[in-house]
Amino acid sequence: MPAAPTRCAGRLRERDRLRWRVGDPGDPAALLAELLAAHGLPVGELTRLGARPARHDPGTVCGAAVFVSAAAGARLVGAPTGAASPAPAVPDLVAVVYEHARDGSGPPPPPAPFSGGPRDAAVGEGDAPGTGAAAAGWRLGDWVESWSPAAHAAAVERARAAIGRGDVYQVNVVGHASARYAGDPLPALARLAALPGARYGGVLSGPGWAVGCASPETLVEVSAGRVRTRPIKGTRPATAAGRRELLASPKERAEHVMIVDLARNDLARLARTGSVRVDELYGIRRWCDLWQAESTVSAVLDDGMGLPELLRAVCPGGSVTGAPKLAALEQIAALEPVGRGASMGALGWIGPDHLDLGLTIRTAAADAERLHLWAGGGITWGSDPHAEVAEAAAKAAPLRARLAGNAVTPPG
Template identity: 75%
Template structure:
């Protein structure tokens, strides 16, 4: 049972799917949620009045590999945490004896523990990287070579690390939600796996028929100097604008003609100890646009693929040492009146005995390999610190 503020929700039904199961995950998800009573066939339609017995909503997780599979693009290497499904949807209903539920503001899971739960016996071992800094830098150089050949304009390169653990991982994952700037903070859990998220980035939000995406590209330390640098950097701005154009084109595929607009360009936001550049792109959805149509248009998120998207995904599949697992996908809430999915950056996953994290960045011709390696480490550092605990967990004697 999951509690959000004054409302208590109970799991009604659950869908879990893996790429090896076959089929189109976007269509499977839409069919499952529609059968549960959620209005996902036409996201442009006005919200329907509440219906007795209708679900409160659903937590939805969609992996980057599932998204690539849905659009016929390379899915990349195998996930380092295969226990985590590629698609999860958990439909909730109000618990008996409690009032109506509007739905949670943040994604969460039926088996998630509260953020202040004790860490009895928690221990996190040393991190082991899936590639060395030199190998990461070499992948950046290879991406730059692909840009020089004209294969891609930009490509996102992501690394992975894992660590052994003992004890209950849920309180550690729940700590991620407390990181400053975690717009999508929560935990989703299943049998033998769990995901914790601290994402600041909106993949797609739909309210009253209008879709919004908030791509983030560009990173600097959250200092006065860092703010001045990110505002003045031609490289960061060019990288960012390229992804904004990609997101505009993605939304245009499912939008009413002439309704796509950039509401804000290159705003500076703070996540933990980093400045990041964020834009806001929106559009009115075309009549009859269903959830499957929307997901195939915007997934995988452009800010974690590159441009053109299919070519960037092919480059990613050739360069990254392991799969993206729970990262670079989508996690959020789909309710009777809204869709709100965050991009699973700043995300961790656990299986039976290891914790996994991912971090990376967008590569353009102007990228410096050593700076890109340092940027990925800076993005991962707050996540690793939160997982370890306030003073760093120690193995019990």
């Protein structure tokens, strides 16, 4: 369970759940807030998060694992939801409310994700057995791209043309690939949590589907009356030369600062006047064998801000849309022939004392027959189409290796 309290690992059991798909009735943010509030979580007034010490007594609610797809995020802001998901079995909104198990009862085992079991479950790193390459019966076929490198490069050129016309300043372009598998995909997806830099590592699963995350990026965090986001934009190989190049690149820095400004604007919709600040600008972090540039933007939450307002302000994440956000989402819907599915959304934890949602980059999903994986990058006028295709492949490579059970380069 990404961002769940570590002290409660192995002590939680499901109390309630919510599933929603684009096309279902109702407003997803309101439905989510209604469910969580019914279980005593202070999502109607987020400044109350942490106002009282969290209780971990048997039978009390610990919090909820929450997933919001990119399509649901687009729906929240009135933007096009894009092409259909290649993994429609994965809902667009999932919330699983967990309580502390009573003494002696223990949590039930998580349901097998493809057994037709009755409920969703979340597991974290180490919860799934058989994490080695020789997991019994596990076989992963060849990856099949939804578009060729040439088609990907052509989409980048079309994005550059839109920028040249002044339709948008920056737009994120994402590609998709899938592979057939045999065996239980849950252990393979759980392996992603061990990737170096996977701040939001974990698996959320339900009947006929599962999502595995290895994301390093904070979409939004709320604690003690303050809201934070940590956008990532800018990538180079994790070598000494790659670090120097990322630090010195005017193109990468301009692209990054543009998204930081977008993050500042997003948080300003939630903040007390004058409280938005950039705590860190263009810090260099490592994820697997890549350097990435990350900033931290924070603000003091204004009174009256609830979960629906928060989600509408930050979803979909600016680092995977572009700027301006609504114009970029229109471009994405026109450029990408395959939906973003489980990627580029949000996955994390909402508890009585904190809210922490990661952006679902570096994320894979399983349906009954295939594993699905997405990767892309931000396009500016200075982007080179072939370099963008190569960058997307570099981001996907560690996930492909880990899903197959192969080793991944450790941090140096």
